[in-house]
Amino acid sequence: MxxxxxxxxxxxxxxxxxxxxxxxxxxxxxxxxxxxxxxxxxxxxxxxxxxxxxxxxxxVTEQARFDPLAEARLNTRSQRTPNASALAGDDYARRRDHNAALSLSKEFHGGLDARLSLETSRLSTNSAVDILDPQYRSFLFLDLNQPLLRDFGARVNTAxxxxxxxxxxxxxxxxxxxxxxxxxxxxxxxxxxxxxxxxxxxxxxxxxxxxxxxxxxxxxxxxxxxxxxxxxxxxxxxxxxxxxxxxxxxxxxxxxxxxxxxxxxxxxxxxxxxxxxxxxxxxxxxxxxxxxxxxxxxxxxxxxxxxxxxxxxxxxxRLEFFANQKLPRLDLEASLGVNGLSGEERAVAFADGAAGSPNSGGYWRSLDRMSSADGYEWYTGVRLSYPLGNRAAQANHxxxxxxxxxxxxxxxxxxxxxxxxxxxxxxxxxxxxxxxxxxxxxxxxxxxxxxxxxxxxxxxxxxxxxxxxxxxxxxxxxxxxxxxxxxxxxxxxxxxxxxxxxxxxxxxxxxxxxxxxxxxxx
CATH class of the missing domain: 1.20.1600.10 (Outer membrane efflux proteins (OEP))
Incomplete structure (x- = not known):
């Protein structure tokens, strides 16, 4: 066993x-x-x-911030307003606008914001005092904004x-x-x-x-x-x-x-x-x-x-950036523009037969007159802003x-x-x-x-x-x-x-x- x-x-x-x-x-x-x-x-x-x-x-996203930005705009607007003027020959003031605009803007590393825009419009109205109907207007603008304190310099803007x-x-x-x-x-x-x-x-x-x-x-x-x-x-x-x-x-x-x-x-x-x-x-x-x-x-x-x-x-x-943000905002602003006008002449009810306009012509005439700076405008100035106490910027720093x-x-x-x-x-x-x-x-x-x-x-x-x-x-x-x-x-x-x-x-x-x-x- x-x-x-x-x-x-x-x-x-x-x-x-x-x-x-x-x-x-x-x-x-x-x-x-x-x-x-x-x-x-x-x-x-x-x-x-x-x-x-x-x-x-x-x-790439951050680099794209400094890429040029192209914009286009096309619109039409029509108005009919009851008229109370003794000079008007109609019970209503009638107005129709056709507008188009092209612009190119860019932000630069140094903080400069630049915008170049071309705008053109066709205006048709029943106004008794306008010699040109329709009117063609063309504008070319260059707008500049350069920070001088806050947001100034490449190191701040590329942070x-x-x-x-x-x-x-x-x-x-x-x-x-x-x-x-x-x-x-x-x-x-x-x-x-x-x-x-x-x-x-x-x-x-x-x-x-x-x-x-x-x-x-x-x-x-x-x-x-x-x-x-x-x-x-x-x-x-x-x-x-x-x-x-x-x-x-x-x-x-x-x-x-x-x-x-x-x-x-x-x-x-x-x-x-x-x-x-x-x-x-x-x-x-x-x-x-x-x-x-x-x-x-x-x-x-x-x-x-x-x-x-x-x-x-x-x-x-970040420390360098927030130190800059403690400064007041002082921006230099500048704008330069040229414009041109043209249109088809018409008789006005209260004018003698000698009334006329030196701006008569077709649409392309307005562009020609704009290019020769027939009309112009410019603007320059500074803008200062500073939050009282500036607590947010100091806290961030x-x-x-x-x-x-x-x-x-x-x-x-x-x-x-x-x-x-x-x-x-x-x-x-x-x-x-x-x-x-x-x-x-x-x-x-x-x-x-x-x-x-x-x-x-x-x-x-x-x-x-x-x-x-x-x-x-x-x-x-x-x-x-x-x-x-x-x-x-x-x-x-x-x-x-x-x-x-x-x-x-x-x-x-x-x-x-x-x-x-x-x-x-x-």
Missing amino acids: PRIFSAWLLLIFLAAPTLALAEGPAARLSLHDALARGLERNFNLRIEHLNVPIGEQVV DLRLADNRLRQARLDYLDQAQRLVEEIEVAYLDLSRTLEILQLRIEGRELARELLEANREKFEAGIVPVTEVQEAETAVAGRDEQVVFARQQVEGAAHRLRRLLAIERGDPLFLLELATDPLGEPDADWPSADEALAEALDTRPDLKRRQLEIVDRDI RRADLEKRQALYGLKDLENLMETEIRNALTAVERGFERVLVAERFQQLADTTLSQEMERLREGLSDTFRILDFQDNVIEARVRKTNALVDFHQGLAGLYRAMGLNLERRGIVHDPALKEMLHVQN
């Missing part, structure tokens, strides 16, 4: 892992390919990338344009920063998957060692060499290690799901139904920059730092000053955060490297001890409990080395991201145009 019970348990232990660990087709994915795919397909990065063309359109251009640069830096952070996140996730795959393999190897010991103990038990407790102890170890294998498989699946999300591997993708396999973990290299070197590189390269510096430029632009102080504090805080990130990453790298060396020594000692204990077992000087304990030491030593090795590589990933150099380190520069932004002088 004990033999039947033991065989039944062994059948369960052997069959269950086979079901749990059944694997489908696998796809080996190198770290470089994973990074390239993530940069190309990750949805968050694609969202961030769209902020760049959005910013470009905002710049919104400079802000838009600055924010476009910030959007590019945000995109680069997001790309660097995504590369770090993918690298960490890739290493986590490598870790879980390696630990899964170690757990499977540990279970196989327990199975081999179980088979050996069963043979010895059947030969009457060892008691049944040796078999039962080995069976218990197999069950425990089988649970470890199942848990390790769970960790692998979780790590693979995280990596698939970062790489946007969706249903329909060839990789969706495949098990992801990674490249082997590389051995540690003791060549990494010092804290001072890393910090100096970060201060020169980090895109988020460059963005914070551009935020201060934004605040300076104070707010802009406070916002600049906020930006300066934010820049300083980021510099401190960068140093902390670099030092934490260096700690992970240095201690991870030390842990790898210690784990290697521990692994060598555990391997040697297990080998010696197996020799003692063959000589009948050891037992199942000690062998299982030494096997656990060997497996745990390898797990520790794997963890230390992954932590070391993840520390390097964090260090080079904190330096702003992880794209170059991995041979991927996602958008060279964005890299140029790091060297543009403000």
Whole structure:
């Protein structure tokens, strides 16, 4: 009966892992390919990338403010008004106007507003005193308005344009920063998957060692060499290690799901139904920059730092603009116009036969007389306005000053955060490297001890409990080395991201145009 019970348990232990660990087709994915795919397909990065063309359109919108504006107007108006004049020959004053106008206006960077307009009209009336009916009038006007205090100068009038251009640069830096952070996140996730795959393999190897010991103990038990407790102890170890294998498989699946999300591997993708396999973990290299070197590189390269510096430029632009808005408005206004008149002569009821007009002629005659400045007008003057108290402008200026102080504090805080990130990453790298060396020594000692204990077992000087304990030491030593090795590589990933150099380190520069932004002088 004990033999039947033991065989039944062994059948369960052997069959269950086979079901749990059944694997489908696998796809080996190198770290470089994973990074390239993530940069190309990750949805968050694609969202961030769209902020760049959005910013470009905002710049175009602000540039368009200084584009010439053409306008055209065409209208007709008719009036009939009861007449009370003794000179009128009709009970109603009748009037019909046909008007057309073309104008071209432009706002200049210095603040000048200029408008050139051509207007023409045809007037028909039953007036008893007008010699010309219909009348044709043509006007050409040039209107100028130049601010002398508030809104004077190119720096003030292009403030919104400079802000838009600055924010476009910030959007590019945000995109680069997001790309660097995504590369770090993918690298960490890739290493986590490598870790879980390696630990899964170690757990499977540990279970196989327990199975081999179980088979050996069963043979010895059947030969009457060892008691049944040796078999039962080995069976218990197999069950425990089988649970470890199942848990390790769970960790692998979780790590693979995280990596698939970062790489946007969706249903329909060839990789969706495949098990992801990674490249082997590389051995540690003791060549990494010092804290001072890393910090100096970060201060020169980090895109988020460059963005914070551009935020201060934004605040300076706004501060300069609102300082100008505190001034009174003093505008120089000027207008110059020429006009011409023509029309068809007609007799008037109260005039003698000698009455006539020198402006008789057709419509084109009015344009000819306008071009010769037959009639003209001009105007020049200044306009002064100032809100009593000027509270809004002063409040805006104070707010802009406070916002600049906020930006300066934010820049300083980021510099401190960068140093902390670099030092934490260096700690992970240095201690991870030390842990790898210690784990290697521990692994060598555990391997040697297990080998010696197996020799003692063959000589009948050891037992199942000690062998299982030494096997656990060997497996745990390898797990520790794997963890230390992954932590070391993840520390390097964090260090080079904190330096702003992880794209170059991995041979991927996602958008060279964005890299140029790091060297543009403000």
